[in-house]
Amino acid sequence: MNELMVICVIGIAVAMETKKLKLNLSDLKAKNEQLTLEKRDLQNQTEDLRTNMTKLTAEKMFFENQTKEMTTCPKDWIQFQESCYFFYNLNSPWKTWDQSRQFCQSNKSDLVVISSLEEQTFIKSKIKYYYDTLHGYWIGLQKVNNIWIWVDGSPDTLGYLNNPGSSDNFTCIIQNATLTQSWIQNRNGFLNRFICEIKALIF
Known part of the structure; x- marks a missing residue:
């Protein structure tokens, strides 16, 4: 009888720990999904920044070329x-x-x-x-x-x-x-x- 109670107690303890581990695993999965979404968002933002930087660089070069074309001095002047x-x-x-x-x-x-x-x-x-x-x-x-x-x-x-x-x-x-x-x-x-x-x- 005592052995049966011990087995029951151990079984209950294992079940509770398993449930706890499942909950932790579920929580970790949720956090992982959240991090994945945040990573994707950061990647999108980085790509937007790169696009904007490329655009700004192109505009800068355009205006510099425009300035050079507007006023020109001979070499060494x-x-x-x-x-x-x-x-x-x-x-x-x-x-x-x-x-x-x-x-x-x-x-x-x-x-x-x-x-x-x-x-x-x-x-x-x-x-x-x-x-x-x-x-x-x-x-x-x-x-x-x-x-x-x-x-x-x-x-x-x-x-x-x-x-x-x-x-x-x-x-x-x-x-x-x-x-x-x-x-x-x-x-x-x-x-x-x-x-x-x-x-x-x-x-």
Whole structure:
């Protein structure tokens, strides 16, 4: 009789444990299904993000190409606003004002015409100090009949001359001077670097 009770108790215990294990297994299956659904959702979201990234990258490339097509400068020229600038930075040979202008004109441009403080700031930020304080970069400003005239025929309205009492008729910009007093008068035969300017091609 006691053995039968023991067997019954063991049977009940096994049945309860089996039921508990089945419930745990059922719970694990439910959680696994939930995780599978969440994984699928994350995969869908990742795919959407990839699609959006691909679209954004394509749009970025399109706008970059559009920008390049809208404004174009020759190779080795630097764009600022609607113009392109060439800074002649070779250590030799330096050139006279006339030779510098001929070089620019042979490249379908002319010596730079500076018409605003913004343009002056840009140009001065790009030039380099070299040799001594008198050497700079020729710009397209010359004295004609005692009037300072740019190569495009316009009169100078900025007056950034460093040595206005000089009798020399040609002008270069130097790096080692204040922003609004950085134009040095020199004779045509003085040898300097120079800056060319051309309008950017706009499509």
